[in-house]
Amino acid sequence: MELVSRLLGGFFNLFEPLFRAGQRWLGFSRLGWLFVAPNLIVFGLFTFLPIVINFVYATTGGVKLYPFDRPFTGMENFGILFECRDYFDIRTCRKDVFWRAMINTAQFSVIQVTLMVGFSLVTALVLNRKIIGRGFWRGVFFYPVLLSPVVVALIWKWLLQTQGVFNAGLVAAGSTPVNWLTEAHWAFSWTVFVSIWAHMGFYTLILLAGLQAIPKEMYEAAEMDAAPPWRTLTRITLPLLMPNLIVVLVLAMIRAVQIFDEVYVLTGGGPGSATTFIVQFIYQTGFAEQIHLYGLAAAASLVLAIGLMALTIVQLRITKASSAGQRAR
Amino acid sequence: MLKFLTRTRGRSRLDWTDWLSYAYLFVGLFTMFAPIIWLVMSSFKTESAISLFPPTFLPYSQKSVEVQGHDKPLPLYLTKDAQGNVRPMAQVRRIGIMATMVDPASPGEEIRVNINDRKPINEITFALGNYTELFGKFNFERYLWNSVFITVVATLLTLLINSMAAFALSKYQFRGQKAVFMLIIATLMIPPTIILVPVFLVINTVGLLNSLWGVILPAIATPTGVFLLRQYMLTIPDELLEAARMDHASEWRIYWRIILPLAAPALAVLAIFSVMWRWNDFLLPLIVLSKSEYFTLQLALNSFQGELNTQWHYLLAMTVITLIPVTLVFAFLQKYITTGIASAGVK
Numbered sequence: 001m002e003l004v005s006r007l008l009g010g011f012f013n014l015f016e017p018l019f020r021a022g023q024r025w026l027g028f029s030r031l032g033w034l035f036v037a038p039n040l041i042v043f044g045l046f047t048f049l050p051i052v053i054n055f056v057y058a059t060t061g062g063v064k065l066y067p068f069d070r071p072f073t074g075m076e077n078f079g080i081l082f083e084c085r086d087y088f089d090i091r092t093c094r095k096d097v098f099w100r101a102m103i104n105t106a107q108f109s110v111i112q113v114t115l116m117v118g119f120s121l122v123t124a125l126v127l128n129r130k131i132i133g134r135g136f137w138r139g140v141f142f143y144p145v146l147l148s149p150v151v152v153a154l155i156w157k158w159l160l161q162t163q164g165v166f167n168a169g170l171v172a173a174g175s176t177p178v179n180w181l182t183e184a185h186w187a188f189s190w191t192v193f194v195s196i197w198a199h200m201g202f203y204t205l206i207l208l209a210g211l212q213a214i215p216k217e218m219y220e221a222a223e224m225d226a227a228p229p230w231r232t233l234t235r236i237t238l239p240l241l242m243p244n245l246i247v248v249l250v251l252a253m254i255r256a257v258q259i260f261d262e263v264y265v266l267t268g269g270g271p272g273s274a275t276t277f278i279v280q281f282i283y284q285t286g287f288a289e290q291i292h293l294y295g296l297a298a299a300a301s302l303v304l305a306i307g308l309m310a311l312t313i314v315q316l317r318i319t320k321a322s323s324a325g326q327r328a329r
Numbered sequence: 330m331l332k333f334l335t336r337t338r339g340r341s342r343l344d345w346t347d348w349l350s351y352a353y354l355f356v357g358l359f360t361m362f363a364p365i366i367w368l369v370m371s372s373f374k375t376e377s378a379i380s381l382f383p384p385t386f387l388p389y390s391q392k393s394v395e396v397q398g399h400d401k402p403l404p405l406y407l408t409k410d411a412q413g414n415v416r417p418m419a420q421v422r423r424i425g426i427m428a429t430m431v432d433p434a435s436p437g438e439e440i441r442v443n444i445n446d447r448k449p450i451n452e453i454t455f456a457l458g459n460y461t462e463l464f465g466k467f468n469f470e471r472y473l474w475n476s477v478f479i480t481v482v483a484t485l486l487t488l489l490i491n492s493m494a495a496f497a498l499s500k501y502q503f504r505g506q507k508a509v510f511m512l513i514i515a516t517l518m519i520p521p522t523i524i525l526v527p528v529f530l531v532i533n534t535v536g537l538l539n540s541l542w543g544v545i546l547p548a549i550a551t552p553t554g555v556f557l558l559r560q561y562m563l564t565i566p567d568e569l570l571e572a573a574r575m576d577h578a579s580e581w582r583i584y585w586r587i588i589l590p591l592a593a594p595a596l597a598v599l600a601i602f603s604v605m606w607r608w609n610d611f612l613l614p615l616i617v618l619s620k621s622e623y624f625t626l627q628l629a630l631n632s633f634q635g636e637l638n639t640q641w642h643y644l645l646a647m648t649v650i651t652l653i654p655v656t657l658v659f660a661f662l663q664k665y666i667t668t669g670i671a672s673a674g675v676k
Contacts, residue, residue, distance in 0.1 A: 012585050019581035031580055035497035036509055038490040042550035045535075047516050050527035057526050065530060123357065126350045139663055140358050143365075146655045146666075148609030150627045154634060154648045155368045158641065165367060168383035197360070205670055229346070258522045261611045265631055279522050279612075286526050287616050298526045305523040312518055 057298030063291055070295070077299035098300060100273045101281040108192060108277060109256040116196045117203060117249055124207035125237070138208065142201035149261030152198045157181070157266055160190060181267055184274035191263045191275050198262060199255070203248045210244030211237070243319065250315035254308060278304050365652075372645035373455040379642045389451040394419050397436040406430065406447035410440055417450060459646035469647065471622060472629040475541060476608060479625060483545040484603040487554055488596055494550075495558035495592075496584050500570060510559075517552045521613060529616055543617040544610070544625075554599045557669070561595035562588060598669040601662050608654060626651045 022034045053067060058077055060070035084093035093099050123141055127134055144152065159165050160180040167177035180186045214237065222232045238245075260279035263269070269276035269284075278300065286297030367386070371379065374388040393402040396419050403419035408430050410416070418430040421439060428447060431439045463469040497503075498510050521528065528547060537543030565588065573583050589596070611627050618624060624632065630651060633644050659666075 012581075015585075016579055016581045020579050023580060028580075029501065029503050032497035032501035032503040032506060035493045035501070035584070039494035039513065039550045039555065040509065042490065042546065043513065043516055045531055046528055046547040046550075047519055047524070050524040050531060051519065053527035053530060054524055065533065067530070122353070126353050129347070129350055131350065131354070135663075137354050137357075138667070139659070140354075140361050142663070142667070143656075143659055144361055146605060146609075146659050147652055148627055148655070149611055150609075150630045151648055151652050154630060154644065155364050157634065158368060158371065158645060159364055163380065163382045163384070165384055171383060197364075201361075202670065205667060254520075258520060260522070265634065268635070282522070282525060283612070283616070287529070294526045301523045301525060308518075308520070308523065 054298050054302065057294050058302050059295075061295050063293065065292075065294060073295070077295045078303075080296060081299055081303070095296075097273050097276060098281055101276045101278045102303075104188075104274070104276060105257055105259070105278045108188075108259060109253055112192045112195055112256050112259075113249065113252045115192065116200050117245070117252055119196065120200045120203035120207055120248070121245070123200070123204045124211055125233075127204070127208050128211040138205070141204050144198045145201040147198065149198070150265050152194060153262045153265035156190065156194045156197075182271050184271055187267050187271060187275050191259075191266060194266060195256070195259060195262055199252075203252060206248055206251075207241065207244055210241050214240045246318050247315070250311055250318070254311050254315075257304070257307060257311070368645060369649055372459060372642070372649045373457070374642060375454070375456040375458075376640070376642045378456075379645075387453050388455055390454045390456070392450045392452045394433045396431055396433050399436075403431070403433075405433075405450045407450055408442055408447040410442065418447070420447070456642065459642045460650070463643060463646060463650070467629075467633075467643065467647075468622070469629070472624050472626050473650075475623060476626040479541055479544055479610075479614075480604055480607040482541075483549055483607045484600055486545065486549040487551060487603045488600060490549060491551060491554035491599065492558050492589060492592065492596065493584065494555050495562050496588050498555065499559045499562040500565075500567070500588070513550075513552050513555050515552075521548075525612075525616065528613075532617055537617070539618055539620045539623055541618075541623060544614050547613065548606070548610075551603075553602070557599055558592060558595050561592055565591050598665050601658060601665055602669060605655060605658065 019031070019034065023031050026034065056067045057070075059072060059074055060067065061073040061076060062070045064070050081095050081098050082093075083095075084090065084099070086092045090096050090099040090103070127138055131137060147155075161167075162177060162179060164180075166180060170177055178186060180190055218236050218240070219232065222236055227235070258279055259277050260283065263275050263277060264280055264283075267275045269280050282297045282300050282304070285293050285300065370386055370388060371384070375390045378385075378388060378390045392405040394405055396403050399421070403421060405417050405419055406428075407415060408418040410418075416432070418440075419433050421429045421431050423429070423444065426444050427441050428444050429439055429441050430447065494513070498506060498513075532538055532543045532547065537546065569587055569591075570583055573587055578586070609627065610625070611631070614625050614628050615631075618628060621629075621632070626647070630644070630647055633639070633647065
């Protein structure tokens with residue numbers, strides 16, 4: 001304890017003269033810049049500068065890492081990504097894995113988000129009832145949210161392996177074992193299930209907070225009118241929860257489009273490219289394969305960025321519209 | 330007992346919708362925790378027990394005994410001898426379908442039986458060796474240290490620079506302040522996944538590739554952190570600062586001695602989040618740290634499970650160790666996390 005306070009004191013003394021000098025030099029009101037400077041430097045170096053350089057990568061070719069060593073190729077990277085002989089058959093595309101990843105990501109996002117938000121809504125509605133031990137139950141659904149994606153993937157990989165407990169159950173029931181993670185349809189379904197398992201607690205929490213913000217008087221009024229529970233749900237709860245529900249939908253969508261970690265460890269993108277998603281394509285093109293095609297990876301991440309931007313705009317518009325609607329009400 | 334279980338808040342008795350709710354919750358409890366409990370139980374199985382099919386819930390392993398005249402303990406079997414008597418015997422060796430058995434009580438006498446006439450005697454043993462052997466055998470303490478170092482240092486730096494920025498944005502009026510705030514909030518919309526290549530370039534250029542600092546520095550400024558702390562600091566009354574300035578306290582002293590202690594609850598929330606982000610981080614370490622001596626626990630787990638002969642008994646033990654810190658955070662600090670999420674909508 002003594003040591004910690006000495007350390008902290010030393011740290012304090014280290015910076016005090018710097019800020020005193022800063023105040024003399026900048027004047028009081030501009031001292032704020034000194035306080036935000038570290039933050040801005042980090043953001044500038046690791047967020048804003050990269051945004052700019054990303055365009056440089058996307059429009060240059062070759063395998064060199066340093067932008068000045070890379071020949072300018074214009075839109076060629078995008079051409080490579082999207083070139084197909086027959087657009088109705090992705091096997092004829094030059095980068096068929098990219099198309100596969102796009103389609104997989106779209107399918108995954110729609111299915112996963114629909115199911116997950118559905119389950120989260122049901123769970124939040126149940127938790128919002130008069131339940132004994134609500135804090136405990138909320139924690140039950142929330143716990144997996146805290147686990148690392150790698151741990152989540154390994155837990156399920158262990159259960160789903162050929163010699164695992166799921167197959168033991170099948171054999172005990174007189175059926176034959178299934179290769180859960182090496183049959184395309186099963187592998188895809190399990191990535192959906194595992195990601196729902198890992199993340200639904202987070203959305204349940206947001207929806208529950210929304211439900212608890214609905215004024216009690218609303219329900220009292222409904223009870224006075226002897227409204228059946230179903231009508232209370234569809235006429236009071238759901239409409240008032242709508243803003244939260246939309247935020248949750250878009251947030252979940254933005255996360256789902258960027259799915260990578262869990263799936264990468266669980267299936268490695270396989271079998272074949274059945275569970276390869278767009279971020280994994282970026283990672284593999286830019287970093288994991290023998291030849292690092294930085295330009296192609298950057299171009300693919302710009303495609304992803306456009307998708308995310310569209311989702312964000314949708315979110316902003318809807319939240320604006322719904323808050324305006326609420327004010328009108 | 331039944332009365333306690335079926336009591337309700339306010340209403341007289343449980344109706345069918347209540348039963349349905351509790352049924353749903355118990356299914357949820359099972360779905361969420363059964364996989365984790367299975368993982369923990371499996372991590373205590375010996376190497377031979379873990380490859381058994383069908384798997385058992387409890388970590389069984391075959392009993393073995395010391396027999397005089399043999400330097401290694403011999404596995405015990407319930408053996409039917411030629412007379413049809415069944416007794417526990419130790420196996421000396423096995424050739425084809427015939428096994429040579431010895432009675433531990435009288436080590437001199439050996440008999441040969443068909444392997445179908447003997448059944449292994451199992452007992453519950455927790456193979457703690459899975460855990461203890463990790464240290465030393467796989468450079469595990471290195472990975473653990475890397476993870477702890479990244480988590481602790483990154484969290485301290487995150488708290489420091491984000492609280493400094495939040496202080497400036499909440500307690501000063503300077504030109505460009507609004508713009509700075511908007512700029513910081515705007516970075517919320519730029520997830521690391523879309524700037525992976527150029528971030529790699531920057532880290533490489535500043536010489537932090539294959540360095541723990543290359544994982545720590547790029548993410549110490551977080552828009553979430555600035556936002557969370559700023560909202561909290563706005564509630565600290567300005568009069569406190571004015572009084573300190575009257576006493577000629579320097580601005581750094583005001584920040585360090587007044588603002589930081591008062592913002593402790595918000596700092597605690599950010600600290601918890603930062604610990605979890607860093608401990609669980611995967612994609613950034615994956616591209617920055619390629620040499621195995623710099624691996625974090627997450628990277629080590631990933632590279633282990635990718636090996637051809639996955640040694641599941643070690644891998645599972647390692648997984649359990651990796652989820653311990655997060656479980657502790659969950660057990661003791663759940664309330665902070667849930668309020669953090671409810672107030673900032675972040676994870």
